[in-house]
Amino acid sequence: MMTQTEDTEASPGRRRNLGRALLISARPKQWVKNLLVLAAPIAAGSIANSSIIKPSIIAFFAFTLVASGIYLLNDVMDLEADKTHPNKSTRPIASGEVPIPLAIAVALALGAFGLAISFIFADIGLGLVISIYLVMNIAYSSFLKREPVVDILVVALGFLLRAIAGGVADNVPLSNWFVIVASFSSLFVVIGKRYAETQLLGDDASIHRASLGKYPIGFLNYARSLSSGVAITAYCLWAFEKGAVAPKGALWIESSILFFVAGILRYALLVEQGHGGAPEDVLMSDRLLQVIGVVWIVVLVIGIYLSR
Numbered sequence: 001m002m003t004q005t006e007d008t009e010a011s012p013g014r015r016r017n018l019g020r021a022l023l024i025s026a027r028p029k030q031w032v033k034n035l036l037v038l039a040a041p042i043a044a045g046s047i048a049n050s051s052i053i054k055p056s057i058i059a060f061f062a063f064t065l066v067a068s069g070i071y072l073l074n075d076v077m078d079l080e081a082d083k084t085h086p087n088k089s090t091r092p093i094a095s096g097e098v099p100i101p102l103a104i105a106v107a108l109a110l111g112a113f114g115l116a117i118s119f120i121f122a123d124i125g126l127g128l129v130i131s132i133y134l135v136m137n138i139a140y141s142s143f144l145k146r147e148p149v150v151d152i153l154v155v156a157l158g159f160l161l162r163a164i165a166g167g168v169a170d171n172v173p174l175s176n177w178f179v180i181v182a183s184f185s186s187l188f189v190v191i192g193k194r195y196a197e198t199q200l201l202g203d204d205a206s207i208h209r210a211s212l213g214k215y216p217i218g219f220l221n222y223a224r225s226l227s228s229g230v231a232i233t234a235y236c237l238w239a240f241e242k243g244a245v246a247p248k249g250a251l252w253i254e255s256s257i258l259f260f261v262a263g264i265l266r267y268a269l270l271v272e273q274g275h276g277g278a279p280e281d282v283l284m285s286d287r288l289l290q291v292i293g294v295v296w297i298v299v300l301v302i303g304i305y306l307s308r
Helices: 019-027 028-044 048-078 079-083 100-121 124-141 150-170 176-208 210-214 217-245 248-274 279-285 287-306
Strands: none
Touching: 019 048, 019 100, 028 048, 028 150, 028 210, 028 279, 028 287, 048 079, 048 100, 048 150, 048 248, 100 124, 100 176, 100 279, 150 176, 176 210, 176 217, 176 279, 217 248, 217 287, 248 287, 279 287
């Protein structure tokens, strides 16, 4: 089964007001993904620096605006497919609560405003990263989503670009291991989403998303194992490398490996139970995963700041 999201809060025959419908179409629960812009400064131990806070906030809001515009545009382009989906059929655009011309106008306004913020109030590098994200997602909504493997890579790149944006906006160097961990952790989450969608939709999977019908379960299981294995290995190498140059916090940083792996395993279990179709809902609703995540971050941050 798939966890219900904000898209499905309206019961049949009950219409939301236009403002609420537009807000739901902007996917507020998805905004938590944009906190990935904090990953690089936290890993570098510079998040407490006052000069880092402002660009981090700008990066968060710029990504939130642009991503929300993309969600609206994607719903317009996926209108017919969403009407056949057991959950997405109640999205405001698919259900007719938000007129298509209005959805397009709001999407364009959000995208333009987000880009303006990133170029005017932050480093030009942030504007370029968000521009790449915007172009990539328009291409995804237009045709890339129909290509198996490519569709997974594009969605995973969306997560990675958020993490990169945080480093670019804050002028924080990104280590090779950081990029690898972020890349393959993103792949793991996205592949889990495809697995959950395939399980939920069954034989109708290809009707909703053309690429889904081309993913055998065996391939998705292999890809999940591969991506999680690389992410865990890279995290271990990063932690031991970080500990070697910062002995005061080495034990804490290396201990964080246990909680990182526990988080991967917990998420894998939830996906297998059918809850991976909406990753943001899994993160916001599973208390054990939240506890593991908080402990992991606390242990890691203590280690990083003891090392300074």
